[in-house]
Amino acid sequence: MANIKEIARVAGVSITTVSRVLNNHPYVSKEKRAAVLHTIEQLNYTRNMNAVHLITGRTKAIAVILPYIHFFYFSVIVEGLAREALLAQYRLILCQTDYRPEEELKVLDMLRNKEIDGVIIVSTALQPEVIEEYTAYGPIVTCQDSGERRFSSVYIEHYSAFRHGLEYLAAKGYHNIGYCEGRKHGSSSSIRQSAYRDFLAETELPFLEEWMIFDCITEEDGAAVLHRLLNMTKRPDAIIISGDHVAAGLIIEAQKHNLRIPADLAIIGFDNQPIGRLLGITTIDNQLFEMGACAFRIIHDQINGDGGPPVHLKLEYSIIERLTV
């Protein structure tokens, strides 16, 4: 493969001119441009983009940190990100880390090593203090509310969204409220747990430890929740579930066991998923697609603008009333 020096020699121009032609720089005469392009064709030259990145200091690539891709929550955020990335002609480097801190740090090291122009963190096992250290190397945007940090964020307020859902259930006359959650120790998950405990304590509604059910990740976990409920001595009359697909699993299993929704058990879900629309699940819409799209637009502005202070964008959630409450 010919290199840039050889092209300059054959075309009879300077290396600078070749470089300008390759980068579509305006200040090159028609004749010289034609000579360079002709030579390139002759020599079948291919640019080594690593050299281009080295020279320009830009890669037009952004890394995305997330634990896994095949869950609705993550895949819809990435869909929002990817649509904007395509419009802006940026590459997304998918860094699926399974919540392993050492893997997430490696991704942040890519920013330090100039392999990428920025990092979008959809969900992470790292503490905000650790992430802040890397803001020296380039823009970082999280899709979680981490407080007013030195990196940007786009988020919904999980505490208030979750409380809103609980208030909605209580206002409808349900006073024995259970709770289904994904992983126990996530940052958003911890916030929702606080919202649940705080609300029950303040309103003096009954609280039973067994009414908090964790590790509800899939539809089938939702179906398993039904059986746990059926085996309880005292059963909740309503349940808030952080994921419509888990709620769907519970509802489908409930039909098989003639448990009526909402008469025997009211349900409010999260995420406004298509399966929830079909089953008429009352849900909290947390604007996942929009969250991904906004995260990209923020990081794109920071890469291509003057940097500026971090942006903290709060998106509004809404309760969508359907048939399960």
Next chain:
Amino acid sequence: MANIKEIARVAGVSITTVSRVLNNHPYVSKEKRAAVLHTIEQLNYTRNMNAVHLITGRTKAIAVILPYIHFFYFSVIVEGLAREALLAQYRLILCQTDYRPEEELKVLDMLRNKEIDGVIIVSTALQPEVIEEYTAYGPIVTCQDSGERRFSSVYIEHYSAFRHGLEYLAAKGYHNIGYCEGRKHGSSSSIRQSAYRDFLAETELPFLEEWMIFDCITEEDGAAVLHRLLNMTKRPDAIIISGDHVAAGLIIEAQKHNLRIPADLAIIGFDNQPIGRLLGITTIDNQLFEMGACAFRIIHDQINGDGGPPVHLKLEYSIIERLTV
């Protein structure tokens, strides 16, 4: 930021020695290694990985071409890919192209430009002949059966899988068989359409143009299919659907309209999705996770081995009998 030349000067070693230390090369004396590492710490040196890639000719990055990420089929293949990529410490560059050929060509150009070590094509709008031209620049693996091409592939035989599903329905006594498909002009989709037409022609079973229903992408499209069926003068008594989530939408809507499954309408789906397991949908398992994992392992071997001829790996499908046939 200090560069490699400055480190060499301060540490009193050659540039080659610094480079060897950075790349964990074995032939460096203990003393020199210590001097370099000490100097790096002193100067707070960060490697520019673009320079490393330029020197090594390897990026440890693989591009993945797919139209969108938030559908089960694609997200599970990518999950399989990503698990293997994490184990092998490779980066996946997610190139979501919305089936635009010009975008897909840009990704293949990344291979030519040495920005990546290989390309995995999950689903594409490009013709196999076009993809073949790029095999000169590095390994390419598709997750579709493209015949014995100059690039590798891992696939299930959609023609025979689909026919097997139709034979299964016919053997169970269903002779008026409809068909729901995603996009009309995909390569796998075209194969399935041929399988459907061929089977009905060979067995002389009734064929009605309106029994082929296209653009069934989401759960809600499945619900809409129910209404089309209800409005038909002559309705099929069974239907084969390329996606369990679409089948789920149809089944949930059917319950609302007291259409009994399978008594009034038998259903066989595709993909073995969790929602299908819950609803007891008879389905064809096409090993999506395994397909992603195998695609990665093939490309990894080709990048790190001697290249060798393309690999064509056929995975086996299976019919999972449940309650809807």
